[in-house]
Every structure is written in structure tokens, then in C-alpha cells.
Amino acid sequence: MSTATLPGPIPHDHDVGRINYLHSHRGVMSWVYTLDHKRIGIMYLAAVTASFLVGGVMALLIRAELIDPQLTMLPSNKVYNQLFTLHGAIMVFLFIIPSIPAALGNFFLPIMLGAKDVAFPRLNLASFYIYVVGAIFAVISIVLGSVDTGWTFYTPYSVDTQTSVVMMTMGAFILGFSSIFTGLNFIVTVHKLRAPGLTWFRMPLFVWALYATSIIQVLATPVLGITLLLLAIERVAHVGIFDPLMGGDPVLFQHFFWFYSHPAVYIMIVPGMGIISEIIPTFARKPIFGYRFIAFSSIAIALIGFLVWGHHMFTSGQSEIAVMIFSALTFLVSIPSAIKVFNWTATLYRGSIDLKTPMLYALSFIFLFTIGGLTGLFLGALATDIHLHDTYFIVAHFHYVMVGGTVMAFMGGLHYWWPKMTGRMYPELLGQITCGIVFLGFNMTFFTQFILGSQGMPRRYATYDEQFQPLHAFSSVGALVLGVGFAITTAYLLWSLWKGAKAPRNPWGSLSLEWQIETPPIHQNFLETPVIEGMPYDYGVETGGGH
Amino acid sequence: MEIAAARGRSIMDKTFFMPRQASTMAAAVDDVYYFVYWLSVFFFALIVGLMIFFVIRYRRRSPDDVTPKITHSYALEAFWSIIPLFLIILIFAWGFKVYLQLRVVPANAFEIHVTALKWQWQFTYPDGTVTIGELGVPVGRPVKLLMNSQDVIHSFYVPDMRVKQDVVPNRYTVAWFEATEVGDHRIYCAEYCGDGHSQMYGWVKVMPPDVFNDWVAAGGIEAGNLPPVEYGKLLFEKKTCIVCHSVDGTGNKQCPDLLGVFGHEVTLTDGSTVMADENYLRRSMMEPNADVVQGYRAEMPSFAGLLKDDQTTALIEYIKSLGASE
Numbered sequence: 001m002s003t004a005t006l007p008g009p010i011p012h013d014h015d016v017g018r019i020n021y022l023h024s025h026r027g028v029m030s031w032v033y034t035l036d037h038k039r040i041g042i043m044y045l046a047a048v049t050a051s052f053l054v055g056g057v058m059a060l061l062i063r064a065e066l067i068d069p070q071l072t073m074l075p076s077n078k079v080y081n082q083l084f085t086l087h088g089a090i091m092v093f094l095f096i097i098p099s100i101p102a103a104l105g106n107f108f109l110p111i112m113l114g115a116k117d118v119a120f121p122r123l124n125l126a127s128f129y130i131y132v133v134g135a136i137f138a139v140i141s142i143v144l145g146s147v148d149t150g151w152t153f154y155t156p157y158s159v160d161t162q163t164s165v166v167m168m169t170m171g172a173f174i175l176g177f178s179s180i181f182t183g184l185n186f187i188v189t190v191h192k193l194r195a196p197g198l199t200w201f202r203m204p205l206f207v208w209a210l211y212a213t214s215i216i217q218v219l220a221t222p223v224l225g226i227t228l229l230l231l232a233i234e235r236v237a238h239v240g241i242f243d244p245l246m247g248g249d250p251v252l253f254q255h256f257f258w259f260y261s262h263p264a265v266y267i268m269i270v271p272g273m274g275i276i277s278e279i280i281p282t283f284a285r286k287p288i289f290g291y292r293f294i295a296f297s298s299i300a301i302a303l304i305g306f307l308v309w310g311h312h313m314f315t316s317g318q319s320e321i322a323v324m325i326f327s328a329l330t331f332l333v334s335i336p337s338a339i340k341v342f343n344w345t346a347t348l349y350r351g352s353i354d355l356k357t358p359m360l361y362a363l364s365f366i367f368l369f370t371i372g373g374l375t376g377l378f379l380g381a382l383a384t385d386i387h388l389h390d391t392y393f394i395v396a397h398f399h400y401v402m403v404g405g406t407v408m409a410f411m412g413g414l415h416y417w418w419p420k421m422t423g424r425m426y427p428e429l430l431g432q433i434t435c436g437i438v439f440l441g442f443n444m445t446f447f448t449q450f451i452l453g454s455q456g457m458p459r460r461y462a463t464y465d466e467q468f469q470p471l472h473a474f475s476s477v478g479a480l481v482l483g484v485g486f487a488i489t490t491a492y493l494l495w496s497l498w499k500g501a502k503a504p505r506n507p508w509g510s511l512s513l514e515w516q517i518e519t520p521p522i523h524q525n526f527l528e529t530p531v532i533e534g535m536p537y538d539y540g541v542e543t544g545g546g547h
Numbered sequence: 548m549e550i551a552a553a554r555g556r557s558i559m560d561k562t563f564f565m566p567r568q569a570s571t572m573a574a575a576v577d578d579v580y581y582f583v584y585w586l587s588v589f590f591f592a593l594i595v596g597l598m599i600f601f602v603i604r605y606r607r608r609s610p611d612d613v614t615p616k617i618t619h620s621y622a623l624e625a626f627w628s629i630i631p632l633f634l635i636i637l638i639f640a641w642g643f644k645v646y647l648q649l650r651v652v653p654a655n656a657f658e659i660h661v662t663a664l665k666w667q668w669q670f671t672y673p674d675g676t677v678t679i680g681e682l683g684v685p686v687g688r689p690v691k692l693l694m695n696s697q698d699v700i701h702s703f704y705v706p707d708m709r710v711k712q713d714v715v716p717n718r719y720t721v722a723w724f725e726a727t728e729v730g731d732h733r734i735y736c737a738e739y740c741g742d743g744h745s746q747m748y749g750w751v752k753v754m755p756p757d758v759f760n761d762w763v764a765a766g767g768i769e770a771g772n773l774p775p776v777e778y779g780k781l782l783f784e785k786k787t788c789i790v791c792h793s794v795d796g797t798g799n800k801q802c803p804d805l806l807g808v809f810g811h812e813v814t815l816t817d818g819s820t821v822m823a824d825e826n827y828l829r830r831s832m833m834e835p836n837a838d839v840v841q842g843y844r845a846e847m848p849s850f851a852g853l854l855k856d857d858q859t860t861a862l863i864e865y866i867k868s869l870g871a872s873e
Contacts, residue, residue: 076799077742150739156716157699157740162844244717250700251715284605285612290619293628315702315737316713317720320650324643331635335628342627345594348601352612355602363598370594374587377635381642383579386649387565387709390702390737454564454580456706458737461745465733509610540616 017524020423024523035121038521040128041107042421047131048103049490051094056486058087063445063479066472069464080462081148082163088151089168093175094135096406097264100271101217102131102182104413105210107421109186111514111521112204114195114530119188127181130174137171140164150460152261155242155253159234166235169228176221176228179267183217186210197532204512204536205294209274212298216263216270216305224260227253251316258309266305268402270298272409273340276362279412280344281537282510283359284351288537290343297336304333314385323382330380337373341366356508357431361412364439368404372397375450390460393453399446411438411489418493419503423520426496430488438485444478512536569732569753570708571725575645577709583638649709652723656691657684663694663701663714664848666743667787668734670767677853678767679786680749682734685759689725697848702738705751713738726753742801746790766855779865782858791847794869802847803840807870814841828863 016024021038031039062083065073074080106124110117118124141147144164149157158165190211194203230241231253240246242253281288288294310318310326344366353359375397378384388394418426448471453459457468464472506515513536517525564584565577659682660671670682684690694703694714703722704711712722726732736747754762773781783789791802798804803813809828812820816839821827830837832854835847854862 071799076801077745078801081739081742081744148741154700154739160699161741244715251718285607285614287616287618289617290624292619293624315711317715317718320647323646327643328639331639334635335631338631339624339628341594343624345598345601346623348598348605350615350617351601351605352607352614353602353605354607363602366598367595370591374591377583377587377638378580380635381579381583381638382646383576383642383644383649384583385642386646386711387576387580387706389711390704451564454566456566456704456733456735458704458735458745460739463745538616540614543615 018522018527020518020520021523022423022520033125035117035125036523037106037110037117037121037124038421038525040124041103041105043128044098044106044131045103045421047128047135048095048099051090051135052099053486053490055087055090055095056483058083058090060479060483062087063476065462066464067476069466069469069472071463074462077462078148081150081460082146084460085147085150086142089138089147089172091402092151092264092268093172094131094138096268096402097175097179098131098182099410100275100406100413101186101210101213101267102127102178104275104410104417105186105206105271106182108417108514109189109207109210110193111517111525112207112512112536113189113193114198114513114526114532115189115193116524116526118185119192120185123181123185127178127185130181131178134171134173134175134178137167137174141167141171152257153228153231153253154257155231155234155248155250156244158231159243166232169232173225173228173232176225179217180221183214183221186214187218190214195530195532201292201295202532202535203295204274205277205288205291205298206271206274208295209270209277209298212302213267213270215299216267216302220260220263220267220306223256224264227256227260230256251313251318254313254316255309258312259306262309262312263302263305265401266301268406270301272365272406273298273337275409275413275416276344276365277340278512279358279362279416280347281539282416282508282512283354283356283362284348285354285509285539286347286349286351286537287535287539288343289346289349290339291535291537293339294343297339300336301333304329304336308333311380311385314382315389327380327382327385331377334373334376334380337369341370341373354508355432356415357426357428357435358412358416358508360432360435361408361415364435365405365408365412367439368400368408368442371447372400372404375400387456388453390458391453392449392457392459395459396446396449396453399449403442403446408438411435414493416508417514418496419507420514420519420521422497422500423503424496424500425503425507426500427492430492434485434488434492437488438482441478441481441483441485445475445482446478448472448475448478511538566706568707569726569728569730570710571727572645572649573707573709573727575648579638579642579645582641586634586638652691652721653689653725656689656723658691658693659684661692661694661703661714662697663703663736664697665699665741665846666736666747666790667848668703668736668747668749669853672763672767674763676763676766679853680734681752681767681785682749683752683754683759683762683767684726685756686726686729686753688756689723692722694720694722699740700738701736701740701747704735704737705732706735707732708751711737726751729753729755743790746787775861775864776868777865778858779861779863779868782854782862783865786850786854786858786862788862801843803843805866805869809867809870811870813838815839816841816843816845825863825867828866829859832859832862 021036065080141164144167147163147165147168233239234241240248242248242250277288277294308330310322311330314323415431452471503519505519568574662669667679670678696714696716701714703714708724710722710724712720730753732751734749791800793800793804794806796804796806808823811823813823814820833851835849836845839845
């Protein structure tokens with residue numbers, strides 16, 4: 001057993017620290033001014049989920065337009081271009097980057113460390129409000145004449161277009177600070193607030209993943225901030241930085257942009273990998289196989305991930321030498337991810353596997369992330385990347401990693417921790433069926449796009465050649481199935497808040513620390529500081545026969 | 548899109564994943580593709596197969612199931628770290644080798660200048676012939692493309708040739724291919740460039756060498772004996788006017804709709820009006836930014852030097868015909 005269970009006496013009303021965090025303080029203002037990491041996590045959860053639903057509706061509009069090769073539903077190409085730009089910008093900056101770290105991470109990181117809160121609770125609340133301000137800028141930019149540059153803001157198009165690029169980039173700039181503050185907070189928390197006995201190699205792998213992610217957030221995000229600031233200066237003050245008409249270099253922008261945005265894809269996926277490393281041991285009742293390899297692979301991804309940005313630019317005209325080096329480094333970064341997949345699969349061996357909804361999402365993750373990772377090999381290989389770059393193959397690969405990976409992990413984590421966070425059980429059978437719908441809809445939508453891209457269908461096209469129509473139409477039907485899946489999930493999770501069965505302390509029989517405390521957790525998480533005596537995944541009995 | 552309908556190929560012409568192979572490099576690229584493909588199929592089947600097998604074999608039978616405490620095996624983990632390492636070195640080396648062949652232009656290549664602009668491709672031949680949206684090339688001879696953009700970044704992409712290269716302002720980029728079969732092959736713009744991005748297409752027209760020579764000599768277009776209005780309609784598509792101008796009264800493109808414009812007053816950005824007669828239409832093609840219609844941006848490229856006199860006349864006759872039947 002990792003830790004003794006912590007029953008504790010019945011809370012006294014006069015001691016708010018002992019009351020469940022949802023009831024410890026009352027009224028709207030107690031949420032607005034809260035410094036409780038759990039409440040901040042819940043507010044983030046509401047915000048990122050709302051962003052996800054808005055971005056998702058835009059995706060459905062895009063797919064609806066693409067059922068037909070000609071422009072049919074939308075008034076003009078420009079509106080289509082604005083839609084895919086907003087879909088990308090909202091999903092990346094408002095949903096996927098903060099999704100797991102800021103919502104689930106905020107809630108569980110301190111609890112998993114045996115701490116009362118993060119190291120800087122005020123900074124934590126500030127990062128949430130900075131996120132809100134950034135989101136407001138994004139909304140203003142939509143009202144002012146929505147951006148049509150793609151979420152990548154490539155110059156010189158982004159200098160040239162009449163849409164509200166400055167507002168949107170300012171939004172992303174501000175959101176960057178939110179991300180930096182969260183990362184900084186987590187790094188300090190992990191270093192300083194671990195409970196007695198919680199050595200580095202006893203930390204849950206979700207904490208390792210958040211730690212690796214935080215390093216990237218702190219080191220890479222400032223580069224994005226500077227880049228977007230330079231772009232805004234160029235547009236407003238006409239200083240030639242990226243625009244060739246003013247003596248600038250447009251390809252320089254791509255280097256700056258991807259220097260952040262490639263590490264950023266690891267900001268998006270590594271926390272998801274952390275969740276999978278939590279779910280699989282619990283529902284297979286086995287210690288995670290190769291704890292150290294998985295922990296170090298997160299750090300390896302974080303470090304090598306900084307050196308591969310040029311693989312977004314193999315056709316940009318950069319030198320052949322640079323192209324060669326970036327290709328080699330790109331292949332290297334695939335190894336740590338491969339190790340994780342093998343280790344998760346090995347964890348299942350001789351387990352006692354319970355296919356509850358979180359586990360179904362975790363297995364979906366392995367299935368889909370494996371496809372996402374393997375298709376990365378086609379893009380790391382130079383000869384094939386030239387053909388596949390900027391086609392639907394890229395769109396499919398990216399979505400297999402970001403939706404098949406991160407969103408599946410987010411859904412798995414949401415179901416896994418839902419009882420702990422809300423005190424209510426979600427409907428299990430409905431959850432399992434819906435996971436099947438999401439899995440089916442996702443593959444229909446995006447596997448099709450690998451074929452489209454291989455055949456030469458370029459991305460970001462409002463209209464397209466008729467030969468691609470059958471596959472596009474099939475993909476659109478898949479998107480509808482996927483949308484239905486997410487709609488059902490939203491509905492039953494909200495329903496469960498109101499009518500769901502009361503959740504027990506540890507419904508999954510997990511050994512990790514967050515399941516040993518009250519459900520929902522009390523305001524101060526622990527009545528007394530826990531002492532950690534072992535690994536969080538100490539399942540199973542010694543067989544004596546070695547490994 | 549009319550062009551696509553008239554000349555598009557059926558999906559049945561294609562192999563399941565990759566488009567047809569129409570250049571000398573296509574087969575080499577596809578070999579890498581299919582090697583990675585089968586390798587991926589193998590590893591996917593291995594991982595997901597094992598996963599499904601374990602899930603079925605080791606499903607939870609009772610809440611009291613006892614499991615063994617297996618924590619790690621450094622030998623096994625080293626094994627499955629090193630095997631992929633060898634495989635990725637192989638894919639890297641192979642991909643790089645073929646990439647170098649894609650990049651090194653053969654010495655005897657025929658050179659054509661490519662200019663990209665919103666939203667058309669212009670091809671300039673050594674004798675000064677300029678074509679728009681149609682890249683005529685001889686079969687069996689390497690063609691070197693020296694490319695430059697007049698505005699934002701575009702990307703020259705011909706799937707059938709496995710060629711893609713960004714086209715950047717203030718800088719030359721180079722691509723090459725050698726066509727292996729006579730016929731038409733789609734050109735796309737692969738780098739997002741604004742409203743007309745998805746219509747910024749063209750065709751590589753591969754011809755036998757003698758036909759190619761005649762084609763260049765004739766200015767890259769066959770008028771035949773078409774009446775001016777129909778020749779104008781053809782030019783309206785070939786010279787890519789259709790990308791930005793609608794002609795059906797919907798006005799849903801980035802430049803003014805031309806239905807019934809002839810013979811009517813047009814309001815310009817400075818508030819003045821001008822009669823849309825033959826000379827106005829001609830001037831709009833040659834100096835498009837002199838008189839910009841109110842509500843639109845000055846972003847049309849000049850066609851001076853790109854249209855012969857009879858072509859200009861034919862286009863004007865076509866535009867005149869647009870309102871006539873109403």
C-alpha cells in the first residue's frame with residue numbers, strides 16, 4: 001500500500017478547512033475570489049469545455065461546407081477561411097493548451113503531492129483571470145472582423161490581410177502569460193511542496209508529465225509572445241521585420257513561430273500521456289510497467305522537442321543541411337513516445353482489466369495515438385514529407401495526436417476523476433456506449449483524411465476538385481457522429497451533477513493518494529500531512545518468480 | 548470549378564493511397580511511402596493486437612482478482628527502445644537520399660520562370676512567352692522551375708509529380724521534375740494565401756517535344772476558329788479571371804461581379820463615377836489599380852504584356868455578352 005488511508009474525524013462546522021471544498025465557502029464571490037486550487041481547476045474546466053464546444057461547432061460548420069466541392073452553405077471563401085482559423089486558434093490556445101494542466105492538473109497536482117495547495121495560490125487565480133482576458137480579446141477580434149490567417153499567422157499574409165490580426169495575436173500573447181504562470185507555479189510546487197517520503201521516483205507519472213510540460217511552458221511560451229509582439233509592431237508601426245515589402249524576412253516568422261509551436265504540441269500531448277499512466281494501472285490492477293522509463297521519456301520529449309521545429313518547414317526553402325538535421329532529430333523524438341506505448345501495453349499483461357469508461361478511453365488513446373505516432377514517420381521522412389506537407393495528411397496526423405491523443409486522455413481523465421471532483425458518479429453504461437460513438441466518429445472523420453492527403457488534397461481549401469468528394473462526404477458524416485458523441489457526454493455529465501449517484505471515496509479501488517481522501521476533497525485536502533511510504537502503483541502481490 | 552469538371556479525373560484512376568506516378572521521381576518517393584506504410588501496419592497490428600489479446604485474456608473476472616507485481620524489465624525496455632532506433636535510422640537515411648534526388652536539378656534541365664501571385668500561376672518561357680495557369684512541358688526532359696512570389700507565400704504543388712516547393716517573395720526557390728507521360732496534371736497552391744487559395748490552381752500540360760515546341764511558339768494557347776465571345780469565355784477561365792470575378796450576379800468573390808456591368812455607371816473608391824465602356828474594361832485589365840470600384844481593394848494584378856490584342860478584345864466581347872441576354 002502506498003499510503004495509509006486517511007479517515008479523519010467528522011468535520012466541525014466552525015473549521016472551513018475540514019468541509020468539502022464545494023461547500024466550505026458560499027456565494028458567487030467565494031468562487032470569484034477563491035484561492036483554492038480545486039475551485040480554480042473547476043473554473044478552468046468550465047472555461048476550456050465551453051471553448052471546446054465553440055471550437056467544435058466551428059468544426060461541424062467546416063465539415064458541413066466540405067460535403068460539396070463547391071461553396072454551398074457559407075457565403076464566401078473568406079468566411080470559410082475565418083472559420084478554420086477560429087477553429088484552430090480556439091482549440092489550440094483556449095482549449096487544448098490549458099485543458100489538462102490548468103483544469104485537471106490544477107485540481108490534482110497538489111493533492112497527488114500531499115499538499116494543501118499550489119505554491120502560489122494568488123498567481124494561480126491570476127493566471128485564470130489572464131486566461132479570461134485573453135479569451136475576451138479573441139472574442140473582440142471575432143466581432144471586429146474575424147482573422148483569416150490560419151492559427152499559424154504566417155507572414156506576409158498576416159501583415160497584409162484586412163482582418164483583426166492584432167486583436168487576435170494580442171489575445172494569444174495574453175493567454176501565453178496565463179500558461180507561463182501555471183507552469184511556473186507547478187514547477188515550484190513540485191520542488192517545494194512534496195509530502196514527507198514523496199521522493200522524485202515515488203511521484204505519480206501524471207505529476208512527472210505536468211512537470212515536463214511546465215518546463216516547456218516556461219521556456220517556450222515567451223518566444224511566442226515576442227514573435228506575436230513583433231508581428232503586431234510590424235502591422236501597427238510598419239517596422240520591417242517579416243514583410244519583404246519593408247525589407248523583412250517572412251520565413252524568419254516561421255522559425256520563431258515553430259520554435260514555440262512545436263514544443264507546444266508537447267505541452268498538449270505530454271499531460272495526456274500522464275493521465276493514461278494513471279488510468280491503466282488502476283483498471284488493470286498492475287504496477288505501471290517501467291516507471292522510470294516512462295518518467296524519463298517525458299523529460300526526454302520535453303528537451304528534444306525544442307530541437308525539431310524545422311520539420312514544419314521542409315518545403316519552405318531552408319537549406320538542405322538544416323533539413324537533414326531537423327529530419328534526424330525528429331525521428332529521435334519518436335523513441336520516447338514509442339517507449340511509453342510499449343510500456344502501457346506491457347502493463348496490461350496478466351492484469352485484471354476492468355473496462356470502465358476511463359479505461360475504454362485509455363485504450364482508445366493507445367489505439368489512436370499509435371496511428372498518430374506512426375503516421376509521423378511519413379512526415380519525418382523527407383522524401384514523403386515533400387508530397388504530404390500541407391495536405392490533409394497533416395490535418396489527419398495532427399488530429400490523431402491532438403484529438404485521438406490529448407482529447408481522449410482528457411475524456412478519460414474527466415471520467416476517471418469526475419467522482420472525486422463532483423462527488424457524483426456518471427452513468428457508466430452510457431459512458432461506455434458514448435466512448436464507442438466517439439471512437440467510431442473520430443476514425444470515420446480523420447482516417448479518411450490520411451487517404452485524401454496521400455492523394456494530394458491540399459489543406460485549407462474552401463472548394464476542391466470533384467474527385468475528392470466521396471471521401472470528404474464520408475469524413476463529414478464521421479464528424480457528425482463525433483459531434484453527437486460529445487453532445488451526449490456533455491449532457492450526461494451535467495445530468496450527473498444533479499441526479500448522479502453519490503460517489504464513494506474510492507470507486508475504482510485505486511491506490512494513488514487522491515483516492516484516499518474525502519470525496520469531494522475537503523477544503524484543505526488533508527487533515528494532517530500524509531507520509532508517503534511507497535509507489536502510487538503498488539498493485540499486485542510478489543510472486544517470487546522475478547519479473 | 549468548370550475547369551475541374553471538364554478535365555478532372557475519376558477517383559477510380561488512382562491507386563488507393565497515392566496519386567498516379569507521372570514523374571521520374573514518383574516511384575522512388577512511393578517506395579519510401581509504402582515501406583513506412585507496411586512497417587506501420589506491422590507495428591500497429593503488433594501493439595493493438597497485443598492490447599486486445601490482453602484485454603480479453605486478462606479481463607476482470609472477480610473483484611478479488613489477484614495480479615502479479617511486475618514492475619519493470621530493463622532488458623525488455625532496452626530491447627524495444629533499440630529496435631525502433633535502428634528502424635528510424637533506416638527510414639531517415641532512405642528519406643534523405645531520395646530527398647537529395649528531389650533537390651538536385653539535372654544539368655540539362657529546361658528552365659521556366661514561375662511567378663506566383665494572388666491568385667494565379669504565371670509561367671515565363673525562355674522566348675518570352677507567358678502563360679497563366681498552364682505549365683506546358685515536354686515529356687522526357689527535366690524541367691527546372693525558378694520561382695518567386697509577387698505578394699505572399701504560395702506553394703507550388705503537383706501531386707502526380709510528387710513536387711512541392713514554397714514560393715516566397717524577395718527570394719528564388721527551385722523545384723524540378725521530369726514528366727514521364729503525356730497528359731494533364733493538377734497544380735495546386737499548398738500554402739494558404741487568402742480568399743482565392745483553393746482556386747489558385749493550374750495544370751501541367753505534358754506534351755511530346757515537337758508539340759511542345761509548337762505550343763510555346765503559338766503563345767501557349769489555341770484560339771482555333773472560335774467566335775470572339777466564346778474565345779473570351781475560354782480566356783476568362785484560362786487566364787484565371789474566373790477565380791476572383793463572379794459572372795452570375797451573386798458577387799460572392801473578392802472582385803466585382805461582371806454580370807451586366809458593361810454600359811453602366813460604376814462608382815469608384817474616390818466617389819466619382821465612370822462609364823463601363825470598352826476602354827474602361829481595357830484599362831481595368833492593363834492598369835487595374837487606376838480605377839478601383841468602391842468597396843473593393845486594389846489587389847488585381849496587371850495583365851499588360853500577358854494578353855495579346857485579339858485576346859483583350861475577345862475578353863471585352865465576352866464581358867459585354869454577360870448582360871446582353873438579361
